[in-house]
Amino acid sequence: MMTFMNFFWRFFDNIILLQMGSTYKARLREFSHISNGGDGLRAIEDWRKEQQAEWDRLSTALALLATMNAAIMAITPHAPNFAYSAWLAAAGLSVCGVFIVQYFPIKAFSITDEDMGALVQHGNPYINTTLLANSVASPVVIALWASILFVAGVIDYIIQADLNGARYKIFAAIPVGFGVASVVMTLVAGEILGRRVDARYGVGAV
Numbered sequence: 001m002m003t004f005m006n007f008f009w010r011f012f013d014n015i016i017l018l019q020m021g022s023t024y025k026a027r028l029r030e031f032s033h034i035s036n037g038g039d040g041l042r043a044i045e046d047w048r049k050e051q052q053a054e055w056d057r058l059s060t061a062l063a064l065l066a067t068m069n070a071a072i073m074a075i076t077p078h079a080p081n082f083a084y085s086a087w088l089a090a091a092g093l094s095v096c097g098v099f100i101v102q103y104f105p106i107k108a109f110s111i112t113d114e115d116m117g118a119l120v121q122h123g124n125p126y127i128n129t130t131l132l133a134n135s136v137a138s139p140v141v142i143a144l145w146a147s148i149l150f151v152a153g154v155i156d157y158i159i160q161a162d163l164n165g166a167r168y169k170i171f172a173a174i175p176v177g178f179g180v181a182s183v184v185m186t187l188v189a190g191e192i193l194g195r196r197v198d199a200r201y202g203v204g205a206v
Contacts, residue, residue, distance in 0.1 A: 010191075017137065018144045019190045021130075024137040026197070028120045028129055035117035044113040051136075055101045058139045062101065065146045066094035072153070079153065080160040086153035090146040097142035104136070151176065 013021040034043040069091035073084055111119070122129055158172045 014187070014191055017134065017141050019187065019194060020137040020140050020144070021134050022194050022198070023190075024133040024140075025130060026194075028133050028136075032117075032120045032122065035120065040117060041113050044117050048108075048113070048116065052105055055105055055139065058143060059098060059101045061143055062094045062097040062139065062146070065143065065150065066091050066098065069094065069146070069150055069153075072150075075157070077161055079157055083153035083156040083160070086149045086156065090149035090153070093142055093149070094146045097139045097146070100142070101139045104139075151180065155180075 009021075013019055031044075031047050034040070034047070069087040073079065073087050073091075078084075079087070108116075118124055119126055119132065120129060154176060155173075158169055158176065163169050163172065
């Protein structure tokens with residue numbers, strides 16, 4: 001039976017973190033496992049390089065999202081209030097994400113591979129692993145939410161703006177609707193897979 005904490009974690013992970021909390025918790029479990037192997041230090045070094053490469057990609061994506069949201073606010077005819085607010089929020093959120101992906105590598109630079117291996121161990125004296133996983137996941141969560149806000153603004157613009165006829169509204173709405181439906185299906189599939197993997201390994205909520 002699902003406990004209250006399990007339910008709360010599932011809700012928070014699916015709605016707020018868009019499943020990235022559980023995804024990064026699984027990553028840290030895997031990292032913890034490989035860091036205890038025979039080639040632990042080499043595995044930690046490789047993992048850190050992969051994480052840095054991910055942050056580099058996120059930095060580019062977040063900067064692009066910030067630029068896109070800032071640029072679309074100048075669209076003609078002028079965007080409705082909700083669309084304008086969504087794009088403004090997404091632009092600010094994206095810049096916050098850029099800050100985080102620049103901050104993390106600098107902060108982690110002085111942490112040795114041995115210390116990094118200890119940080120991901122469950123029950124370590126330094127930091128709660130769930131908090132660590134959510135912190136590392138935050139740039140991805142920000143990128144996803146900035147994308148959602150961008151699309152929400154586009155949908156509001158399609159609905160409210162005068163596009164010289166319903167046919168143009170429909171033409172714009174069909175691909176956007178298909179994209180939104182694909183996102184929903186992806187989230188549902190991710191939740192199903194996450195539950196089954198957690199059940200297989202007996203992983204709890206926190």
